[in-house]
Amino acid sequence: MVQPEEQARLYRPRPELLPAAHVPSLADYRRLYRRSVEKPQEFWGDVAKEFYWKQQQQPWVPFLWYNFDATKGRIFIEWMKGAKTNVCYNLLDRNVGEKKLGDKVAFYWEGNEPGDSMKITYGELLRKVCQFANVLHNHGVKKGDRISIYLPMILELVIAMLACARIGAIHSVVFAGFSADSLCERILDCGCSLLITADAFYRGDKLVNLKQIADEALQKSKDKGFPLKKCIVVKHLGREEIAADEEIAADGACSQSPPLKRLCQDVQIPWDPHMDVWWQDLMSGASTECEPEWCDSEDELFILYTSGSTGKPKGVLHTVGGYMLYAATSFKYVFDYQPEDIYWCTADIGWITGHSYITYGPLANGATSVLFEGIPTYPDAGRMWSIIDKYKVTKFYTAPTAIRLLMKYGEELVKKHSRKSLKVLGTVGEPINPEAWLWYYRVVGEERCPIVDTFWQTETGGHMLTPLPAATPMKPGSATFPFFGVVPAIVNESGEELEGEAEGYLVFKQPWPGIMRTLYGNHQQFETTYFKKFPGYYVTGDGCRRDKDGYYWITGRIDDMLNVSGHLLSTAEVESALLGHAAVSEAAVVSHPHPLKGECLYCFVTLKDGHEFTKDLADELKKQVREKIGPIATPDYIQNAPSLPKTRSGKITRRILRKIAQNDRDLGDISTLVNPGIINQLFNNRCDTKL
Numbered sequence: 001m002v003q004p005e006e007q008a009r010l011y012r013p014r015p016e017l018l019p020a021a022h023v024p025s026l027a028d029y030r031r032l033y034r035r036s037v038e039k040p041q042e043f044w045g046d047v048a049k050e051f052y053w054k055q056q057q058q059p060w061v062p063f064l065w066y067n068f069d070a071t072k073g074r075i076f077i078e079w080m081k082g083a084k085t086n087v088c089y090n091l092l093d094r095n096v097g098e099k100k101l102g103d104k105v106a107f108y109w110e111g112n113e114p115g116d117s118m119k120i121t122y123g124e125l126l127r128k129v130c131q132f133a134n135v136l137h138n139h140g141v142k143k144g145d146r147i148s149i150y151l152p153m154i155l156e157l158v159i160a161m162l163a164c165a166r167i168g169a170i171h172s173v174v175f176a177g178f179s180a181d182s183l184c185e186r187i188l189d190c191g192c193s194l195l196i197t198a199d200a201f202y203r204g205d206k207l208v209n210l211k212q213i214a215d216e217a218l219q220k221s222k223d224k225g226f227p228l229k230k231c232i233v234v235k236h237l238g239r240e241e242i243a244a245d246e247e248i249a250a251d252g253a254c255s256q257s258p259p260l261k262r263l264c265q266d267v268q269i270p271w272d273p274h275m276d277v278w279w280q281d282l283m284s285g286a287s288t289e290c291e292p293e294w295c296d297s298e299d300e301l302f303i304l305y306t307s308g309s310t311g312k313p314k315g316v317l318h319t320v321g322g323y324m325l326y327a328a329t330s331f332k333y334v335f336d337y338q339p340e341d342i343y344w345c346t347a348d349i350g351w352i353t354g355h356s357y358i359t360y361g362p363l364a365n366g367a368t369s370v371l372f373e374g375i376p377t378y379p380d381a382g383r384m385w386s387i388i389d390k391y392k393v394t395k396f397y398t399a400p401t402a403i404r405l406l407m408k409y410g411e412e413l414v415k416k417h418s419r420k421s422l423k424v425l426g427t428v429g430e431p432i433n434p435e436a437w438l439w440y441y442r443v444v445g446e447e448r449c450p451i452v453d454t455f456w457q458t459e460t461g462g463h464m465l466t467p468l469p470a471a472t473p474m475k476p477g478s479a480t481f482p483f484f485g486v487v488p489a490i491v492n493e494s495g496e497e498l499e500g501e502a503e504g505y506l507v508f509k510q511p512w513p514g515i516m517r518t519l520y521g522n523h524q525q526f527e528t529t530y531f532k533k534f535p536g537y538y539v540t541g542d543g544c545r546r547d548k549d550g551y552y553w554i555t556g557r558i559d560d561m562l563n564v565s566g567h568l569l570s571t572a573e574v575e576s577a578l579l580g581h582a583a584v585s586e587a588a589v590v591s592h593p594h595p596l597k598g599e600c601l602y603c604f605v606t607l608k609d610g611h612e613f614t615k616d617l618a619d620e621l622k623k624q625v626r627e628k629i630g631p632i633a634t635p636d637y638i639q640n641a642p643s644l645p646k647t648r649s650g651k652i653t654r655r656i657l658r659k660i661a662q663n664d665r666d667l668g669d670i671s672t673l674v675n676p677g678i679i680n681q682l683f684n685n686r687c688d689t690k691l
């Protein structure tokens with residue numbers, strides 16, 4: 001147990017970091033922060049000068065132009081409208097040319113199987129991106145077209161994203177752990193013209209036949225009247241070029257022990273010669289030069305889907321200029337980036353963390369990163385620490401759920417590895433519990449490395465609340481203070497701003513460059529979801545407390561969303577997957593505490609007449625959710641509910657269901673229920689052990 005005095009202690013940055021730090025003290029942070037929020041044009045204007053602009057803004061167009069108040073008209077945000085640039089040019093050409101980083105490693109790729117690795121320099125990355133941009137051109141892809149990318153954590157994923165950015169096409173990356181239904185839904189929503197996927201890959205010792213899932217999604221999309229014409233397939237599992245550590249490659253064959261599974265598996269990849277084409281075949285003939293498309297600062301850069309409380313995923317849209325400035329700046333300051341750093345973010349690029357802090361932020365800074373295909377526990381739970389030692393990682397960014405998982409395996413496994421290269425540790429995705437924070441701090445970082453607990457969202461594009469490594473005294477579990485340009489407030493239910501120590505809804509008062517601009521194809525939903533509840537503010541959907549020292553503490557979601565292992569899911573999404581089963585007449589899903597995942601899904605289902613609740617049925621329902629959404633959404637508990645507690649207006653009272661799931665009989669006021677009699681029965685039916 002964490003002692004209260006340990007938790008209340010301030011953990012100060014260590015002096016070693018200070019000499020080179022971008023922000024060496026709290027006073028420096030405050031000074032820069034004040035300028036960033038009082039004079040955004042000056043602050044971000046200076047940042048913009050470090051980038052290449054093909055055309056500057058016309059002097060009469062405002063640098064920042066926006067409306068955050070839905071009662072005064074349409075919500076809009078524009079940063080540097082009229083200025084022209086290209087994100088890919090800034091990430092690659094500028095670094096290779098002006099900054100002379102052509103030979104610097106952009107990514108060390110570490111495969112699922114130890115010993116399977118590659119590296120790519122900035123120069124090589126630029127050439128490959130140009131080649132693939134030409135491939136896209138050859139397939140008729142134009143500025144503004146949407147391209148869906150469904151790939152594992154391989155270099156081609158970064159190449160495909162940047163190739164889209166280069167020609168002004170809008171990428172929509174879909175996490176490779178999502179199901180065919182989820183992929184199909186995203187293909188239809190953005191109306192993409194092309195899908196990029198891979199043959200297959202391993203996650204730990206589990207084979208994922210990605211092409212087969214992609215094909216199912218394409219078939220479903222066709223059945224719904226939206227046939228795609230082309231599917232570009234990266235030959236990954238069946239790669240011909242052997243990409244292994246030099247010692248292994250020198251010995252030659254992949255039949256060597258241990259065999260590289262990626263290279264040796266005999267997996268059947270479904271193939272339609274009219275539709276499918278190998279990435280490698282297209283690349284081999286393509287030119288390594290490609291003029292970038294000069295885009296407006298407010299042109300679309302990408303769409304990334306995130307769970308929506310209606311159950312349908314929302315296509316969060318980010319634009320060129322603001323996102324680039326924000327991802328680059330937050331990466332530089334929050335990780336206190338230094339040119340000799342080896343940076344590793346363990347997130348998947350299928351999530352926003354991978355977009356901003358694997359692809360865009362690090363490359364904009366000319367950083368060297370590790371890109372890891374595998375999982376933390378394969379071949380054993382020391383993998384993370386062994387990768388840190390292998391590449392001498394200096395800045396390491398992961399999720400609380402991974403930390404809790406690795407804690408379970410004990411300190412010995414960590415201490416077997418040196419980790420002495422580490423300088424800064426980061427976390428993202430959910431509130432980190434003080435036990436996990438202290439373990440990360442003491443055991444992993446040996447009290448030498450500050451922890452940046454970064455609070456942000458797909459919608460915010462980059463960090464919002466976060467310590468800066470050399471400036472901010474930390475409190476375990478607090479995301480501390482706002483990043484540059486961010487003005488947080490805590491409001492109560494009536495929308496009144498609370499001062500000093502307070503708890504309520506976390507909102508933001510003015511735009512920062514990385515804020516989303518709309519939900520793709522649904523601006524109205526964008527306005528309702530984020531701006532309607534409290535006019536004049538961007539509403540995060542998170543609860544938050546500010547302590548007497550002004551530190552912010554995220555208390556968790558306050559809408560119908562839940563956070564499983566750092567991944568947001570909406571209860572409605574899971575309910576609709578359950579309702580898709582023939583035996584289910586009603587379903588209600590609530591969040592339930594889980595020691596590793598943070599939260600998990602506890603589902604109440606009411607069956608149709610003639611169906612009996614059995615373990616087999618519960619398993620089938622779990623499978624159903626898994627197939628509809630993906631493995632991350634697999635419920636931990638399914639409980640039989642003869643009926644659900646409801647208010648007079650027919651609304652299911654999830655507050656009570658949450659208490660039932662936790663066996664907490666302190667239910668508060670239940671006088672609004674039409675059927676209070678059901679409650680005892682639901683307590684009796686609880687799943688004490690997982691079904």
Ligand code: WTA
Nearest residue numbers: 428429430431453454455456457458554568
């Ligand atoms: C939660 C992930 C507490 C929060 C970048 C937010 C956090 C949601 C933190 C966004 C943190 C993320 N402390 N909670 N450091 N980071 N969250 O869109 O509930 O996948 O609203 O973006 O994750 O999740 P998303």
